[in-house]
Amino acid sequence: xxxxxxxxxxxxxxxxxxxxxxxxxxxxxxxxxxxxxxxxxxxxxxxxxxxxxxxxxxxxxxxxxxxxxxxxxxxxxxxxxxxxxxxxxxxxxxxxxxxxxxxxxxxxxxxxxxxxxxxxxxxxxxxxxxxxxxx
Numbered sequence: 001x002x003x004x005x006x007x008x009x010x011x012x013x014x015x016x017x018x019x020x021x022x023x024x025x026x027x028x029x030x031x032x033x034x035x036x037x038x039x040x041x042x043x044x045x046x047x048x049x050x051x052x053x054x055x056x057x058x059x060x061x062x063x064x065x066x067x068x069x070x071x072x073x074x075x076x077x078x079x080x081x082x083x084x085x086x087x088x089x090x091x092x093x094x095x096x097x098x099x100x101x102x103x104x105x106x107x108x109x110x111x112x113x114x115x116x117x118x119x120x121x122x123x124x125x126x127x128x129x130x131x132x133x134x135x
Contacts, residue, residue: 015042039080047091048078051120055095058118071101077135093124096132107134 008023008079017039018031024100030040056076063070072092077096099107111132115121 023040039092044082044091047093048080051080051093051118052076052078052095054120055097055114056117058114058121059097059099059110062113062117067109068102068106068110070099073100074098091126092129093132094133096133096135098135103132 011020021028032040034042075098079094081092
C-alpha cells in the first residue's frame with residue numbers, strides 16, 4: 001500500500017464546547033453539541049462534509065475512467081444521523097446524490113462504482129448503515 005496523505009488534528013475538550021484544529025492551520029473550529037448552545041459545529045457535520053467530499057472525488061474518478069463527462073453542478077447532500085440504542089450511540093449516513101445530465105441507469109452504475117472506490121465507504125462498510133440515493 002502506498003501512503004498518499006496524513007491529516008493531523010488536535011482536539012481539546014469534546015463535542016460539548018471543545019475546540020479542534022488541523023496541524024496546518026487550515027481548520028480551526030469550535031465544537032458544540034447540536035442540542036446545546038450551537039456555538040460551533042459538531043462531529044456529525046464534519047463527517048458529513050468529509051464523506052461527501054470524498055464520495056464526490058470518487059465519482060469523478062470512476063467517471064473519468066469510464067470517459068463520462070460529469071456536469072459541473074454535481075451535488076452531494078450528506079445526512080449523518082446520530083442515534084442511540086441499548087448498545088449506545090450509532091451513526092447512520094445517507095448521501096443524496098444529484099448527477100445532472102446523466103440518465104438514471106448510468107448515474108446508478110456510477111454511484112455503485114464510486115461506493116467501491118470511496119475510502120469512507122470502504123472503511124465503514126458493514127459497520128454503519130449507509131444509503132446512497134440518486135436525486
